[in-house]
Amino acid sequence: MPGLPASSTRFRIGTDDFELDGRPHRVIAGALHYFRVHPDQWADRIRKARLMGLDTIETYVAWNAHSPERGAFDTSAGLDLGRFLDLVHAEGMHAIVRPGPYICAEWDGGGLPGWLFEDPAVGVRRSEPLYLAAVDEFLRRVYEIVAPRQIDMGGPVILVQIENEYGAYGDDADYLRHLVDLTRESGIIVPLTTVDQPTDEMLSRGSLDELHRTGSFGSRATERLATLRRHQPTGPLMCSEFWDGWFDHWGEHHHTTSAADAAAELDALLAAGASVNIYMFHGGTNFGFTNGANHKGTYQSHVTSYDYDAPLDETGSPTAKFFAFRDVIARYRSVPDEVPAMRGDAPAFAIAFDAAVPLADLVPDDAAAWRATDAVPSMDQLGVFRGFALHRVELPASTRTRVLAFGEVRDRAVVSVDGVRIGVIQRDQHETAIAVPPGRILEVLVEDQGRVNYGVRIGEAKGLIGPATLDGVELTGWASVPLDLDAMAGSVSSAASLAGASVAEPVRFLDGPVLAHASFDMDAPADLFLDTRSWGKGVAFVNGFALGRHWTRGPQHTLYVPGAQLRAGRNDLVVFETGAAADPVVAFLAQPELGHLES
Missing domain, CATH: 2.60.120.260 (Galactose-binding domain-like)
Structure with a gap:
C-alpha cells in the first residue's frame, strides 16, 4: 500500500451528507479491533463484515500494545496495523481509524501506557508538555502507517477520530487543537471527527468547531440524533458507537441484548438518514493481561472475553444479531447473497495435568x-x-x-x-x-x-x-x-517435554502459586474452548500464547483458544494458578461458557 500514487477518489463532508467523489454517501461501519483478534483471522472477520452489508471497518489503535516500553513501537504480527488496513482495502471496504491516544474500549488503561505516568508531573488527557511530547511521538508513528493508506492516496481510510469521548473527561480545547494540528502536520487530510455521548455538556466540551461531532449511544436514536443535530447543525449525522451489546465484569452476569430490539434501534438510525458504526461488529478477546477495569466507587475488572454479544461472537461465528442486522441493512442497500456458516461443535476432550512446578522454584x-x-x-x-x-x-x-x-x-x-x-x-x-x-x-x-x-x-x-x-x-x-510468566511458562513446557510428560503421573492437586503443565495432540488445528471451572484464579498459556485470565468467580468459565495458535501434533498448555484446586481437570468443551444471564 505505501507508495501508491494519489487517487482521484475523494471523501469529504458536505452540507448534509458524507460525500464520496461528490455524491452523497452513507457510512455503515462495524468495529473490529485488530489487537483483539488473532492476525490469521483478520481476513475472515473483515469478509464477514462485508457479508453483513457493512462497507467500512472501524478500529481503535491501542498505544500500550504498540509501546509496552517507552521508546518502543511494535508493529509485528498481531500489531501490524498496516497489514490490517490493507486487508480491509483488499475486501473492497473503507476504514475508520481512531488512534486516541485514549481509547477507553474496556482495554487496559484505556490504551494509555503505564510507563507514561512514572513521572507524577505528567498530565492526563490535557495540554501538559510531558504528556503531549509522548503523545506526539506515538501519533506520528501511527500516522506514518495511516497517511499513505488514506482514500485520497488510493487506500481505505476515510475518517480519523480525534481523542475519544473527551467531553466525559475534560474541556481542554488547547489539547484538542494540539491533536488536530499534529494530525494535519502528519499528512492526514481526510475529515476529522470526535465522538461523545449525546448530552449538551459532553458534546460542547468534547470537540472543536472545525471537527465533525458524532454520537455514542445504543438506544433512543431519534432523541439522541436531535441532541447531536443541535451541536452539529450541518453535515451528516453519525452514531460512531452504536452499542449493540455490553461488556462483563468478574463476579457479574454475562450481558446480552435482544437481537430484535437492537435491530429496531439500528433501523431507526438508518431511517433517520444517519451513518453508523456498530460497536462491536466483532469483539474478540482480551488476551493476556490486556483487559481494563471500571472504578465507580468499587473496582471492577473486565473479563477475558470481549464477546460483547456482537453480530460475530468471540470465535467469529455469526449470531442472531448478525442476521437481524443484515435484514435491516438490506432495506437501505443491497447486501451480498452469501452468508457465513454457523460454528459447529469444537473438539471436546479431557486430559490431566502432568506436572506442577511451585512458583518458588521458578523465581x-x-x-x-x-x-x-x-x-x-x-x-x-x-x-x-x-x-x-x-x-x-x-x-x-x-x-x-x-x-x-x-x-x-x-x-x-x-x-x-x-x-x-x-x-x-x-x-x-x-x-x-x-x-x-x-x-x-x-x-x-x-x-x-x-x-x-x-x-x-x-x-x-x-x-x-x-x-x-x-x-x-x-x-x-x-x-x-x-514475574516474567511468559518465560516461566516456556521453561515449564520445555522441562515437561524433556521429562517425557506423556508418561508422568497425573497431578491430583494444585496448591498455588504454581505453574501446571499438560500436553495434548491434535490431528489438525481447530478452535477450542478451555474449561476453567475446576481451577481457582490465574492465567493460561497455549504454545506460549497467553490466552488470558481465569477465575472461578465467573461469569466466564471457558477461555477461547484460537485454532490459529494451535498446531497438528503436540500442543502445550501451562496454567499459572494462584489459588488451589482439588482434582483439577484439563477439559475442552464443545461450546463456550460465558456465564449465566441476568434473571
Missing part, C-alpha cells in the same frame, strides 16, 4: 534480580505495567498474630508466611489489611487485574501502595521481583 535465586527497597514499591516503581510481582520481607520477631496493612492494594494480593498461604487481600472488596501469624518471611504475590480505562483513576499506579505497616509500624527492608 530467580540471584539476589541481583530482586530490587531492594526500604519502603514497599508499587509495580510501577518496579517498571512492571501488567501482570504480577512478588514481594518479600523479613518479619520482626514475635509470637503473636499481627495486622499487616497497606495504603491500598491494586488489585489482589496473595499473602504467605514461611511459604504457607494465609489469605488474600482484594481491592474489589475494599480490603487493605490481613491478620498475619508468627513467622519469619512474609511474601506477597500481587496481581494487577487491569488498569482503569474510564474516569478519574486513569493513570493510577498499580501493586502495593504504601505504607506497609505491621500493627501500625511501617514494615521496611523489602525485596521485590517482577
Whole structure:
C-alpha cells in the first residue's frame, strides 16, 4: 500500500451528507479491533463484515500494545496495523481509524501506557508538555502507517477520530487543537471527527468547531440524533458507537441484548438518514493481561472475553444479531447473497495435568534480580505495567498474630508466611489489611487485574501502595521481583517435554502459586474452548500464547483458544494458578461458557 500514487477518489463532508467523489454517501461501519483478534483471522472477520452489508471497518489503535516500553513501537504480527488496513482495502471496504491516544474500549488503561505516568508531573488527557511530547511521538508513528493508506492516496481510510469521548473527561480545547494540528502536520487530510455521548455538556466540551461531532449511544436514536443535530447543525449525522451489546465484569452476569430490539434501534438510525458504526461488529478477546477495569466507587475488572454479544461472537461465528442486522441493512442497500456458516461443535476432550512446578522454584535465586527497597514499591516503581510481582520481607520477631496493612492494594494480593498461604487481600472488596501469624518471611504475590480505562483513576499506579505497616509500624527492608510468566511458562513446557510428560503421573492437586503443565495432540488445528471451572484464579498459556485470565468467580468459565495458535501434533498448555484446586481437570468443551444471564 505505501507508495501508491494519489487517487482521484475523494471523501469529504458536505452540507448534509458524507460525500464520496461528490455524491452523497452513507457510512455503515462495524468495529473490529485488530489487537483483539488473532492476525490469521483478520481476513475472515473483515469478509464477514462485508457479508453483513457493512462497507467500512472501524478500529481503535491501542498505544500500550504498540509501546509496552517507552521508546518502543511494535508493529509485528498481531500489531501490524498496516497489514490490517490493507486487508480491509483488499475486501473492497473503507476504514475508520481512531488512534486516541485514549481509547477507553474496556482495554487496559484505556490504551494509555503505564510507563507514561512514572513521572507524577505528567498530565492526563490535557495540554501538559510531558504528556503531549509522548503523545506526539506515538501519533506520528501511527500516522506514518495511516497517511499513505488514506482514500485520497488510493487506500481505505476515510475518517480519523480525534481523542475519544473527551467531553466525559475534560474541556481542554488547547489539547484538542494540539491533536488536530499534529494530525494535519502528519499528512492526514481526510475529515476529522470526535465522538461523545449525546448530552449538551459532553458534546460542547468534547470537540472543536472545525471537527465533525458524532454520537455514542445504543438506544433512543431519534432523541439522541436531535441532541447531536443541535451541536452539529450541518453535515451528516453519525452514531460512531452504536452499542449493540455490553461488556462483563468478574463476579457479574454475562450481558446480552435482544437481537430484535437492537435491530429496531439500528433501523431507526438508518431511517433517520444517519451513518453508523456498530460497536462491536466483532469483539474478540482480551488476551493476556490486556483487559481494563471500571472504578465507580468499587473496582471492577473486565473479563477475558470481549464477546460483547456482537453480530460475530468471540470465535467469529455469526449470531442472531448478525442476521437481524443484515435484514435491516438490506432495506437501505443491497447486501451480498452469501452468508457465513454457523460454528459447529469444537473438539471436546479431557486430559490431566502432568506436572506442577511451585512458583518458588521458578523465581530467580540471584539476589541481583530482586530490587531492594526500604519502603514497599508499587509495580510501577518496579517498571512492571501488567501482570504480577512478588514481594518479600523479613518479619520482626514475635509470637503473636499481627495486622499487616497497606495504603491500598491494586488489585489482589496473595499473602504467605514461611511459604504457607494465609489469605488474600482484594481491592474489589475494599480490603487493605490481613491478620498475619508468627513467622519469619512474609511474601506477597500481587496481581494487577487491569488498569482503569474510564474516569478519574486513569493513570493510577498499580501493586502495593504504601505504607506497609505491621500493627501500625511501617514494615521496611523489602525485596521485590517482577514475574516474567511468559518465560516461566516456556521453561515449564520445555522441562515437561524433556521429562517425557506423556508418561508422568497425573497431578491430583494444585496448591498455588504454581505453574501446571499438560500436553495434548491434535490431528489438525481447530478452535477450542478451555474449561476453567475446576481451577481457582490465574492465567493460561497455549504454545506460549497467553490466552488470558481465569477465575472461578465467573461469569466466564471457558477461555477461547484460537485454532490459529494451535498446531497438528503436540500442543502445550501451562496454567499459572494462584489459588488451589482439588482434582483439577484439563477439559475442552464443545461450546463456550460465558456465564449465566441476568434473571
